[in-house]
Amino acid sequence: MSGNIMIVGVGGQGTLLASRLLGAVLPGMGYDVKISEVHGMSQRGGSVVTYVRYGEKVSSPIIDKGEADFILAFEQLEAARYISYLKPNGKIIMNTQKIDPMPVITGAMDYPENIPEKIKALGIDIIPVDALSMAEESGSAKAVNVVLLGVISKFLGIDTEHFEKAIENTVKPKFIEINKKAYRKGLEYNI
Amino acid sequence: MKKLLLGNEAVARGLYESGCTIVSSYPGTPSTEITEFVAEYDEVYAEWAPNEKVAVEVAIGASIGGARAFAAMKHVGLNVAADPLFTASYTGVNGGLVIAVADDPGMHSSQNEQDSRNHAISSKLPMVEPSDSSECKEFVKIAYELSEKYDTPVLLRLTTRVAHSQSLTELCDRTEVGVKPYEKNPKKYVMVPANAIGRHTVVEARTKSLIEYAETSPINTVEDNGTEIGVIAAGCCYEYAKEAFGNKASYLKLGMVNPLPKKLIADFCAKYSKVYVIEELDPVIENHCRVMGLNVIGKEVFPMEGEINAAMIKEKVLGVKAEVKALDEPIPVRPPVMCPGCPHRGVFYVLKKLGVTVNGDIGCYTLGSAAPLNAMDATVCMGYSVSGIHGFTKASAANGKSVAVIGDSTFIHSGITGLINIAYNKSNSVVIVLDNSITGMTGHQQNPTTGVTLKGDMTTSVNLEALCKAVGINRIIEVDPHDIEKVEAAVKESLAAEEPTVIIARRPCIMIKKAVIKKPLIVDQDKCKSCKACMKIGCPAISVRKDTKKARIDDTLCVGCELCVKMCKFDAIKIND
Numbered sequence: 001m002s003g004n005i006m007i008v009g010v011g012g013q014g015t016l017l018a019s020r021l022l023g024a025v026l027p028g029m030g031y032d033v034k035i036s037e038v039h040g041m042s043q044r045g046g047s048v049v050t051y052v053r054y055g056e057k058v059s060s061p062i063i064d065k066g067e068a069d070f071i072l073a074f075e076q077l078e079a080a081r082y083i084s085y086l087k088p089n090g091k092i093i094m095n096t097q098k099i100d101p102m103p104v105i106t107g108a109m110d111y112p113e114n115i116p117e118k119i120k121a122l123g124i125d126i127i128p129v130d131a132l133s134m135a136e137e138s139g140s141a142k143a144v145n146v147v148l149l150g151v152i153s154k155f156l157g158i159d160t161e162h163f164e165k166a167i168e169n170t171v172k173p174k175f176i177e178i179n180k181k182a183y184r185k186g187l188e189y190n191i
Numbered sequence: 192m193k194k195l196l197l198g199n200e201a202v203a204r205g206l207y208e209s210g211c212t213i214v215s216s217y218p219g220t221p222s223t224e225i226t227e228f229v230a231e232y233d234e235v236y237a238e239w240a241p242n243e244k245v246a247v248e249v250a251i252g253a254s255i256g257g258a259r260a261f262a263a264m265k266h267v268g269l270n271v272a273a274d275p276l277f278t279a280s281y282t283g284v285n286g287g288l289v290i291a292v293a294d295d296p297g298m299h300s301s302q303n304e305q306d307s308r309n310h311a312i313s314s315k316l317p318m319v320e321p322s323d324s325s326e327c328k329e330f331v332k333i334a335y336e337l338s339e340k341y342d343t344p345v346l347l348r349l350t351t352r353v354a355h356s357q358s359l360t361e362l363c364d365r366t367e368v369g370v371k372p373y374e375k376n377p378k379k380y381v382m383v384p385a386n387a388i389g390r391h392t393v394v395e396a397r398t399k400s401l402i403e404y405a406e407t408s409p410i411n412t413v414e415d416n417g418t419e420i421g422v423i424a425a426g427c428c429y430e431y432a433k434e435a436f437g438n439k440a441s442y443l444k445l446g447m448v449n450p451l452p453k454k455l456i457a458d459f460c461a462k463y464s465k466v467y468v469i470e471e472l473d474p475v476i477e478n479h480c481r482v483m484g485l486n487v488i489g490k491e492v493f494p495m496e497g498e499i500n501a502a503m504i505k506e507k508v509l510g511v512k513a514e515v516k517a518l519d520e521p522i523p524v525r526p527p528v529m530c531p532g533c534p535h536r537g538v539f540y541v542l543k544k545l546g547v548t549v550n551g552d553i554g555c556y557t558l559g560s561a562a563p564l565n566a567m568d569a570t571v572c573m574g575y576s577v578s579g580i581h582g583f584t585k586a587s588a589a590n591g592k593s594v595a596v597i598g599d600s601t602f603i604h605s606g607i608t609g610l611i612n613i614a615y616n617k618s619n620s621v622v623i624v625l626d627n628s629i630t631g632m633t634g635h636q637q638n639p640t641t642g643v644t645l646k647g648d649m650t651t652s653v654n655l656e657a658l659c660k661a662v663g664i665n666r667i668i669e670v671d672p673h674d675i676e677k678v679e680a681a682v683k684e685s686l687a688a689e690e691p692t693v694i695i696a697r698r699p700c701i702m703i704k705k706a707v708i709k710k711p712l713i714v715d716q717d718k719c720k721s722c723k724a725c726m727k728i729g730c731p732a733i734s735v736r737k738d739t740k741k742a743r744i745d746d747t748l749c750v751g752c753e754l755c756v757k758m759c760k761f762d763a764i765k766i767n768d
Binding site: 010011012023024027032033034035036037038039044045046047058059060061062064065066067077078080081083084085086088099100101102103104105106107108109110111112115118119122123124141 | 193195220221223224299300323351352353355356357358359427430431433434500501502513514515516517518520521522523524525526527528529530555558561562563632634726729731733734735745747
């Protein structure tokens with residue numbers, strides 16, 4: 001088995017931690033793994049993309065258009081921006097949160113309406129998740145990333161215990177419980 | 192044990208395992224993490240230098256002193272360090288010397304996309320280029336061996352996708368190599384003409400030996416799959432080609448990109464009916480092939496600009512294009528912006544309001560060029576603003592209203608020399624130092640103004656006021672950039688003054704510990720008159736409600752800096768109790 005996962009969001013939303021957690025879990029499942037991220041400018045509230053690729057042997061560290069099995073979107077507009085990267089039968093798991101980009105804030109452009117419906121109308125399998133509320137219920141709005149990882153985990157066959165171990169090894173001690181709670185909420189999410 | 196390592200982390204691991212003991216660098220995306228990771232090893236001394244030239248000189252000195260030494264920088268940093276680099280090529284080394292340079296094809300966070308392989312050619316230095324993290328680590332070891340065997344500094348070239356990708360890497364133990372004894376040898380190390388003439392002969396002979404090495408080097412490998420198509424590639428382009436062709440092509444993977452082998456390439460080209468040279472940016476390998484009269488396909492198919500990827504190779508060579516879906520409407524772009532609470536925002540608001548010409552520089556504050564502030568007229572390189580404003584005002588004295596803006600780290604990097612020029616040549620320029628107590632854009636590194644070293648030790652810090660005074664600037668004004676009345680008054684007075692001024696706008700970056708984060712503000716919907724005055728500062732936390740046309744503040748983003756409060760004439764923005 002192999003897979004291509006794109007994690008897209010807004011700088012500051014915790015996409016890098018999401019890829020780090022996947023990176024802590026996937027090699028243990030016997031996969032070769034490559035993860036590619038872009039630092040620097042993209043962190044300042046810009047659009048951020050991380051590519052996670054796994055399989056028997058991975059060459060390119062990036063995912064090309066039409067090649068992603070999953071897009072894990074932290075924000076609606078970012079989901080819309082990257083749908084061209086999805087495989088014909090790929091899935092989008094999308095946090096329903098909206099964050100206005102500067103052209104919308106300044107009034108130069110409108111934030112597109114009904115994004116989930118429009119994506120669905122293209123025949124794309126999209127799973128909208130109110131990850132922000134679920135993260136807040138878990139104790140921190142910042143845990144959106146782990147909620148979304150909970151949702152995608154069942155598709156990837158990730159073992160819960162294995163993932164929780166990764167949380168313990170990756171996040172600061174005082175955030176471990178919040179993250180585990182957020183992960184369980186994602187896992188239990190009824191699709 | 193195999194571990195998933197970032198390319199930059201793997202370079203750091205390679206330094207550790209190779210017995211490197213001295214590292215000096217200046218941060219620059221995408222190279223920064225090498226030095227941050229290597230600083231975590233107690234066995235390695237690591238520091239941030241004020242700029243890349245200093246960093247390379249420190250590393251050269253350490254090498255002459257007998258240690259395995261290292262410096263890292265981004266591609267444009269190598270321009271700054273080019274002076275010592277070119278002559279260190281003549282002196283050669285004592286302890287091994289490796290210099291990493293990270294190119295940024297596609298300009299994810301750079302002002303140009305120059306190809307550093309050209310620096311390797313013109314400085315006559317060997318350059319190796321890894322394609323994944325495992326090679327990042329291994330190539331550092333090979334680079335040190337080459338450095339000591341061939342008596343030369345060795346360049347390690349990375350690109351963004353290698354530096355910032357993680358792949359599985361085997362960890363090994365450190366080999367202590369100790370520090371070699373230093374022996375006085377002016378003919379080798381004192382580069383006066385009489386000695387340098389002799390050393391140039393040594394350099395040319397060395398290049399010949401290195402070409403011979405390249406012919407059989409274990410990092411230049413042929414993978415013959417009995418195909419029609421042959422591919423010559425290095426670095427990440429090799430991975431893209433593998434992704435695109437798999438075993439439907441044969442490969443000559445060049446781990447060493449300078450000097451290039453001749454026979455190895457010619458023999459490879461002879462075996463396949465079509466040979467593609469796949470390389471980002473300049474046609475370095477391709478030109479080498481063409482000089483030898485080899486018939487290869489390169490830049491007539493692949494671009495000189497930006498990145499290459501597997502999809503592009505499939506499309507250009509195999510004519511295969513993926514079918515993609517897209518929404519049938521424009522998707523607003525999401526460019527990077529100054530953070531909510533960013534101390535730079537107040538200064539740029541005032542500069543826009545006053546309509547002055549702004550000579551900008553490299554850092555987070557370059558974002559002042561974006562809408563709605565649009566308060567930047569020129570940005571070139573590190574330090575340009577301070578030197579450039581002097582030239583600008585000399586050229587257009589009638590204009591009379593121009594300032595330079597530069598961050599604390601960039602000012603130390605190469606702004607101070609421009610300021611000395613301003614004082615010395617009686618320029619009447621206004622320089623605003625945006626002192627946010629950190630090197631922000633590259634991810635918050637310490638610098639000589641912060642009082643803390645890379646290793647986290649307390650140290651002396653540059654007193655910017657005293658420094659400016661010492662070079663001959665008498666008008667020095669400190670302001671809080673969020674006190675916009677004072678900023679405005681300071682800029683206006685300084686523009687009218689008959690002598691040069693340095694305004695130090697001092698407030699810590701909102702992302703660092705020193706910064707004060709307060710409760711989010713709210714907009715009193717009854718008091719808001721929809722005048723949009725608060726929108727002028729370009730804070731991403733403030734937007735206008737579509738339904739009521741009134742302002743609202745996103746409480747997940749707002750840090751309570753209260754700059755917007757000063758914009759509102761109706762007292763509509765307040766603290767949320």
